[in-house]
Amino acid sequence: MQRGLNIARVHTAARAVGLAQGALEDTTAYLQEREQFGHPIGDFQALRFTLADMAADVVQGRAMWWQVAHLLDEGVPCESEAAMVKLATTEMAVRVTNQAMQLHGGNGYTTERRVERYWRDARLTTIFEGTSEIQRRIISDRLLPRR
Numbered sequence: 001m002q003r004g005l006n007i008a009r010v011h012t013a014a015r016a017v018g019l020a021q022g023a024l025e026d027t028t029a030y031l032q033e034r035e036q037f038g039h040p041i042g043d044f045q046a047l048r049f050t051l052a053d054m055a056a057d058v059v060q061g062r063a064m065w066w067q068v069a070h071l072l073d074e075g076v077p078c079e080s081e082a083a084m085v086k087l088a089t090t091e092m093a094v095r096v097t098n099q100a101m102q103l104h105g106g107n108g109y110t111t112e113r114r115v116e117r118y119w120r121d122a123r124l125t126t127i128f129e130g131t132s133e134i135q136r137r138i139i140s141d142r143l144l145p146r147r
């Protein structure tokens, strides 16, 4: 039973990393496509720095996901790690897809662009397969057993 829950949490982490990667790729393309004030918006440093933060977040989340998926494959008990990767990557996906929507401006809020869907689906990943609050409870109970 516990192994099944661990698998589901690592599976949800994979979805979250994929959503964030999609948002990063679409945003990279949009920064080159959209022009304002006579420039592609990707020339504006504030947006370039946000893109860099997004990329670093996605790479970090993927590395953590690989690590915990490896523990699962090896049959190592990893309840706490599975809760951590679920928490960290799904919250990362919310952050990154939110930044993606911001960098798409008004277009990002419409259903014409995929970032709206990435953001909406990222929000779900922090709710199902155990909410973020429940993951925090699992992790903190392992770190600090209740008396």
Ligand SMILES: Cc1cc2nc3c(=O)[nH]c(=O)nc-3n(C[C@H](O)[C@H](O)[C@H](O)COP(=O)(O)OP(=O)(O)OC[C@H]3O[C@@H](n4cnc5c(N)ncnc54)[C@H](O)[C@@H]3O)c2cc1C
Pocket: 124, 127, 128, 129, 130, 131, 132, 133, 134, 137
């Ligand atoms: C699109 C979608 C698909 C879903 N698919 C499935 C599925 O395939 N299989 C399935 O079994 N379920 C599925 N669910 C249900 C999902 O797992 C639950 O919505 C989720 O577990 C949260 O439960 P709840 O909605 O009853 O919220 P509640 O339990 O009412 O939670 C409300 C808030 O209280 C917090 N909270 C609750 N209890 C505690 C606690 N003890 N400590 C701290 N905070 C707490 C929660 O974190 C949340 O912030 C799906 C939900 C959605 C929206």
